[in-house]
Amino acid sequence: MIQTVDELPITDRDPAAMSNDALHAERRDTFDITMFQDVEDELLDATLDRREAIWDEMASRVDAEPPACPECGAQSWTQTFGKPKECVACGLMLESDHEELIEEITEYWSTVELLDGNLYLGGATDDD
Numbered sequence: 001m002i003q004t005v006d007e008l009p010i011t012d013r014d015p016a017a018m019s020n021d022a023l024h025a026e027r028r029d030t031f032d033i034t035m036f037q038d039v040e041d042e043l044l045d046a047t048l049d050r051r052e053a054i055w056d057e058m059a060s061r062v063d064a065e066p067p068a069c070p071e072c073g074a075q076s077w078t079q080t081f082g083k084p085k086e087c088v089a090c091g092l093m094l095e096s097d098h099e100e101l102i103e104e105i106t107e108y109w110s111t112v113e114l115l116d117g118n119l120y121l122g123g124a125t126d127d128d
């Protein structure tokens with residue numbers, strides 16, 4: 001079990017100066033911590049902050065925008081494992097009556113996640 005911040009697999013590198021591969025690797029590490037490790041709140045907060053900084057940098061490198069919230073227009077979504085997607089700004093929970101929007105958000109998140117994968121694919125798609 002991880003007990004101190006020093007043991008966390010996070011760094012203080014500037015995300016903007018990191019390679020796509022480095023961002024991808026550190027994001028995966030932070031994801032494992034938040035999903036699978038039993039850690040103290042303080043460590044979890046540090047990990048979540050780092051994960052957010054890395055995610056923001058990854059999002060800035062893809063040519064895609066998250067869809068807007070139909071209630072407030074914000075473009076920021078979150079999801080706790082096993083729960084519906086939720087607007088960060090107004091708290092709107094997306095249930096089955098927002099299926100299209102849920103799909104658009106999932107697609108956007110995949111686009112950011114695949115930052116690294118897209119490089120390997122060289123932009124080619126199966127439709128070619």
Ligand SMILES: [Zn+2]
Pocket residue numbers: 069070071072073074087088089090091092
């Ligand atoms: Zn909203």
